[in-house]
Amino acid sequence: MDVTTDAAAPWLIVGLGNPGPEYAGNRHNVGFMVADLLADRVGGRFKRAGRAQAQVVEGRIGPPGPLNRRVVLAKPMSYMNLSGGPVNALRDFYKVPVGHVVAVHDELDIDYGMLRLKLGGGDNGHNGLKSMTKAFGAEYHRVRFGIGRPPGRMPVADFVLKDFSSAERKELDYFVDRAADAVECLVIEGLERAQSTYNS
Numbered sequence: 001m002d003v004t005t006d007a008a009a010p011w012l013i014v015g016l017g018n019p020g021p022e023y024a025g026n027r028h029n030v031g032f033m034v035a036d037l038l039a040d041r042v043g044g045r046f047k048r049a050g051r052a053q054a055q056v057v058e059g060r061i062g063p064p065g066p067l068n069r070r071v072v073l074a075k076p077m078s079y080m081n082l083s084g085g086p087v088n089a090l091r092d093f094y095k096v097p098v099g100h101v102v103a104v105h106d107e108l109d110i111d112y113g114m115l116r117l118k119l120g121g122g123d124n125g126h127n128g129l130k131s132m133t134k135a136f137g138a139e140y141h142r143v144r145f146g147i148g149r150p151p152g153r154m155p156v157a158d159f160v161l162k163d164f165s166s167a168e169r170k171e172l173d174y175f176v177d178r179a180a181d182a183v184e185c186l187v188i189e190g191l192e193r194a195q196s197t198y199n200s
Contacts, residue, residue, distance in 0.1 A: 110146030
């Protein structure tokens with residue numbers, strides 16, 4: 001049974017990206033970058049998750065007491081457009097309600113480095129979200145990390161699979177850090193507080 005109000009249920013925080021070193025610095029992999037930083041913060045290292053095609057870190061975030069949350073950080077090791085299968089397998093294994101799933105992903109329609117947090121909605125052409133929604137419905141949280149639109153007539157597929165530019169990389173660490181803060185705020189204090197603090 002999917003009870004989104006079950007406060008004791010763990011949160012599944014999914015950084016979306018493509019596996020492999022050739023994709024590591026791509027705009028499409030910013031979800032992986034945020035997940036890696038959150039793993040550092042909880043003091044864990046990603047490892048293969050049993051039969052699921054994903055890497056996970058289990059940990060806790062938040063102050064001691066009732067606001068302390070059990071979290072599973074995940075990076076699907078399928079390619080982006082197949083993310084839903086591994087995420088759903090993890091959701092089943094850890095008994096995570098859909099309302100406790102957070103997808104961290106790149107977003108073309110938001111300026112570089114800006115954030116938007118929301119619950120549910122469409123996929124806006126994002127193949128990772130499309131796959132997740134097909135697997136278990138749309139009512140999960142999204143932390144949308146703006147990467148802006150491609151310059152000139154560059155195809156979207158080429159743009160998202162290119163590394164951040166040298167100018168963008170100067171601020172990338174700051175923006176990834178802020179996105180990780182937003183995820184923590186969402187999980188600990190709720191969507192409304194996180195939106196009012198981090199939506200830009």
